[in-house]
Amino acid sequence: MQDNNTILFEPDGHVARITLNRPNxxxxxxxxxxxxxxxxxxxxxDDPQVRAIYLTGxxxxxxxxxxxxxxxxxxxxxMTTILTEHYNPIIVRIREIEKPVVAAVNGVAAxxxxxxxxxxxxxxxxxxxxxxxxFSKIGLIPDSGGTFFLPRLVxxxxxxxxxxxxxxxxxxxxxxxxxxxxxxPDEDFEEKSLEIARRLSFMPTKGLGYTKRALNQSLDNxxxxxxxxxxxxxxxxGQTHDYKEGVNAFLEKRKPVFRGE
Numbered sequence: 001m002q003d004n005n006t007i008l009f010e011p012d013g014h015v016a017r018i019t020l021n022r023p024n025x026x027x028x029x030x031x032x033x034x035x036x037x038x039x040x041x042x043x044x045x046d047d048p049q050v051r052a053i054y055l056t057g058x059x060x061x062x063x064x065x066x067x068x069x070x071x072x073x074x075x076x077x078x079m080t081t082i083l084t085e086h087y088n089p090i091i092v093r094i095r096e097i098e099k100p101v102v103a104a105v106n107g108v109a110a111x112x113x114x115x116x117x118x119x120x121x122x123x124x125x126x127x128x129x130x131x132x133x134x135f136s137k138i139g140l141i142p143d144s145g146g147t148f149f150l151p152r153l154v155x156x157x158x159x160x161x162x163x164x165x166x167x168x169x170x171x172x173x174x175x176x177x178x179x180x181x182x183x184x185p186d187e188d189f190e191e192k193s194l195e196i197a198r199r200l201s202f203m204p205t206k207g208l209g210y211t212k213r214a215l216n217q218s219l220d221n222x223x224x225x226x227x228x229x230x231x232x233x234x235x236x237x238g239q240t241h242d243y244k245e246g247v248n249a250f251l252e253k254r255k256p257v258f259r260g261e
Contacts, residue, residue, distance in 0.1 A: 006033035007040055008058070012194070014051040014201035014260075016044045023059025028067040029112060031077060034086035041093040051260045052201035053097070054194060055120065056104040057113075065111025065134060087112050087144040094119045095216055098209025100200040104193035105171070105180070110134045115144035118153065121212060122196060123180040125171035126189040131179065136166045152219070153179050204242030205260035210234075 008019040018040055020027040027033075044050045057063055070076045077085075094101050094116070103120035111134045117123055118131075125131075133150070135142045142150070142163050151159040154177045162169065171183035184192040200208065210233040217229050237243055241261040249256035 006030070007036040009040055009043075011049075012054070013198060014049060015054050015194070015197045016040075016047075016050045016052070017054045017056070017194075017197075018044075020055075020057045020063050022067075023057075023061070025067055025069075026061035026064035026108065027057040027059070027113070028064040029086065030067045030070045031082075031086060034090065038089050038093060041090070041097060044099065045093070045097045048260070050099065051205045052099060052197045053101045054104060054197040055101060055117075056106050056193070059107070061107040061113075062103075062105040062109040062117060062129065063113025064108060065113045068138075083143055087116070090116060091119050091145045095212075098212055099205060100197075100208050100212070102193065102197040102200065104189070104197075105129045105131070106189060108132070111142075112144040115142065115146035115149065118149045118179065119145050122200070124189075124193045124196060125174060125180050125183045126186045127171050127183050128186050129171045129183070131169045131171075131174055132166060133163045134166055136164055148219075150179070153177070202258060204240070204246060204256075204258045206240045206242055207237045210237050 006021055008021045010017040010019070018037070020033065020037070022028060022030070022033060041053070044053050066082065071079075071082070100122065101120040103117040103123045105117050105123065105125040106129060107126065108130050109117045110132045114131045114133065133142050133146060141147070146163070150162065153159075154162070158177065161167070169177070169179065171180070174180045175183050214226075214229055214233050218226050221229065242256075242258045245258060246256050
């Protein structure tokens with residue numbers, strides 16, 4: 001895969017490291033970067049060597065959201081184009097790709113940048129990082145799945161207040177609220193966050209993909225329907241190479257060697 005100047009891709013074993021790379025504007029999204037990220041996620045989805053995805057930002061920010069200079073430009077995209085062609089396809093790809101996606105929030109994550117992170121499977125942050133639903137400050141509503149994911153992560157009342165007031169949430173507070181999985185000291189952040197992605201890449205990723213599919217469907221299903229989905233996906237998981245390897249390794253008292261198959 002070739003680097004795009006707005007997106008950097010670096011293979012790390014079975015981990016695909018994707019870096020948002022517009023540090024001079026805090027990795028705010030323009031059309032080029034949004035489309036490049038979509039293409040990169042598609043490549044990761046289709047490459048059997050990629051078994052986990054690590055998404056982070058270059059410089060001091062994860063992403064400040066939309067590049068407003070692009071919006072106000074005379075030939076800039078309309079708001080509906082930004083959502084339907086830029087952000088919504090990114091969110092759909094993150095949720096539908098049946099490989100774990102780790103968001104490594106290295107700095108501020110604001111607006112769409114925050115909500116792209118929250119759509120990922122495991123979200124970790126540097127201790128100095130922060131999250132902000134910045135939309136209300138310019139008269140907009142939270143997009144990029146924010147109104148879907150944030151209430152489910154932190155509860156309706158807290159999500160409502162964070163969205164209306166636009167308060168900044170520290171990494172420590174985000175972890176306390178259940179918004180993110182964990183946070184790490186800045187000096188250890190890259191090592192600690194990458195270790196999570198590497199750990200996932202050696203796990204039975206076919207089963208992890210089925211788990212992700214079950215979680216996605218649980219957002220809409222009643223209990224009986226979800227039990228049926230679990231039955232269906234568990235049957236499929238039981239036919240995988242990694243299930244057989246996991247059982248054999250347990251019985252033989254050895255470390256399993258999973259292949260993601």
